Amino acid sequence: MESKAKIVGHPAHPILIVFPLGLLATSVIFDGVYLLNDQSEMSLVAYWMITAGLISGLVAAIPGLIDWLAIPAHTRAKRIGLFHGAGNVLVLVLFGVSWLLRTDEPGYQPPALALICSGLAFLLAGVTGWLGGELVDRLGVGVDENAHLNASNSLTGQPISKASATDSPYP
Numbered sequence: 001m002e003s004k005a006k007i008v009g010h011p012a013h014p015i016l017i018v019f020p021l022g023l024l025a026t027s028v029i030f031d032g033v034y035l036l037n038d039q040s041e042m043s044l045v046a047y048w049m050i051t052a053g054l055i056s057g058l059v060a061a062i063p064g065l066i067d068w069l070a071i072p073a074h075t076r077a078k079r080i081g082l083f084h085g086a087g088n089v090l091v092l093v094l095f096g097v098s099w100l101l102r103t104d105e106p107g108y109q110p111p112a113l114a115l116i117c118s119g120l121a122f123l124l125a126g127v128t129g130w131l132g133g134e135l136v137d138r139l140g141v142g143v144d145e146n147a148h149l150n151a152s153n154s155l156t157g158q159p160i161s162k163a164s165a166t167d168s169p170y171p
Contacts, residue, residue: 005063
C-alpha cells in the first residue's frame with residue numbers, strides 16, 4: 001500500500017519525521033551537557049530545540065495520520081501503526097510538559113521534572129521509531145503497493161510471508 005500523503009512522489013511522513021526526531025533528541029543531549037557543565041546556555045538551546053521539535057512533530061503527524069487511516073482494518077500493520085502513532089503523541093505530550101515547565105525562565109536551570117519528562121520521551125521515541133521502522137521496512141506500509149500488512153515481527157527471524165491485507169489472521 002503506497003502512501004496517501006506524498007511530497008514530490010515520495011511518502012511525506014518518513015521525510016518529515018527526521019526533524020522532530022533529531023531536534024527532540026538533540027534537546028536531551030543539550031540537557032545532558034547542561035547537567036555536566038552547569039552552563040545555562042545549554043538549557044536555553046534545549047528549550048528552543050524542544051520548541052522546534054514540537055512544531056515539526058505536529059507537522060509530521062498529519063501525513064502519518066493520513067497514511068494510518070488508509071491501512072486496512074484488522075491487519076497487523078493497523079495495530080502497529082496505532083501503537084506507533086499513540087506512542088508518538090505521548091512523546092510530544094511529554095516533551096510539551098517539559099517545555100511548559102521551562103517557559104518561566106528558559107535560559108536557567110530547568111526543573112527536575114522537565115528533565116525527567118524529556119528523558120522518558122526520548123526513550124519512548126526509540127520504541128516508537130522502531131515501530132515506524134517495522135511498518136516501513138518489514139510490512140511495506142507507505143512504500144510498497146504489494147505490502148505484507150500481516151508479516152510476522154522482525155524479531156522472530158522468520159521471512160516475510162506473502163500474506164495480503166485480506167488474509168489477516170486477526171478478527
